[in-house]
Amino acid sequence: MGETVLKRMFDLTLSLLLLIGLLPLIVVIAILIRIKLGPPIVFKQLRPGFNRTPFYIYKFRTMTNACDSEGNLLSDAERLTTFGALIRKTSLDELPQLINVLKGEMSLVGPRPLLMRYLPFFSEREQRRFSVRPGITGLAQISGRNGLSWNERLELDAQYAENHSILLDIKILLISLTKVWKREGYYEVTNRQLPDLDVERCSLLTSD
Structure with a gap:
């Protein structure tokens, strides 16, 4: 219990200091997104958090809303802009999640919150990830x-x-911070090799 309280105090203090210190940068990014992509500036999506409780995760928007002739959204690679790719590479698109941390929905460090549709596909051991708050990094x-x-x-x-x-x-x-500075671990959207978790595990069940 003491460790949990200390972690929450650490998250609150550091996330508040980061929001205050990075406010000018956050404002500039928001203005550029508004100019280059239009509204909305922030993308939000429902994700499972602590004890599987759903919450809306916030990110700076990096893609357009371009659709095909039938009104379906184009692929991620087609909708990702040069500016969007830049803020992804530098992880600046994650800055709005400091709000999630202040609200108690996330921690600075923890398992990354994944998609709601993945919930049925975690093993018993993997469900341990829901015993702590999800994190901005982990x-x-x-x-x-x-x-x-x-x-x-x-x-x-x-x-x-x-x-x-x-x-x-x-x-x-x-x-x-070191990895973000060196841009390590970033994969272009067009080069993604990891399949969606539900697709991968459904295919394994089918093959068995």
């Missing part, structure tokens, strides 16, 4: 990010849930 992100398989990523999430501490959070945050 153990999986500093260990390979999109270069890892789903099994590897979710195992790291379970390990974090079982062993999290303030010292580990500080270590993960420092390594995350």
Whole structure:
């Protein structure tokens, strides 16, 4: 209980300081998105959080709303703009999640919140990830990010849930900053090789 309270105090203090310190940058990014992409500036999507409780995650919008002749959205690769790719590479699109941290929906460090439709596909061990708040960055992100398989990523999430501490959070945050600076672990949308979790596990069930 003491560790949980300390982690929450750490999250509140640091996220508030980051929001205040980065406010000019946040305003500039918001203005550029409004000019280049139009409204809305912030993308939000329902994700499962602590104890599987749904919440809306916030991100700066990086894609257009371009559709085909039948009104269907084009692929991510076709809708991602040059500016959007830039703020993704620098992880600046994640800045609005500091609001999620202040609201208590997320932590600075924890398993990344995935899609609602993935919920039926986690193993019993992998569901350990829901025993802690999801994070802006996490153990999986500093260990390979999109270069890892789903099994590897979710195992790291379970390990974090079982062993999290303030010292580990500080270590993960420092390594995350280094990786963002070096732009390590970023994959272009057009080069994504990792299938969706539900698609991968459904195909495995079918093959069995």
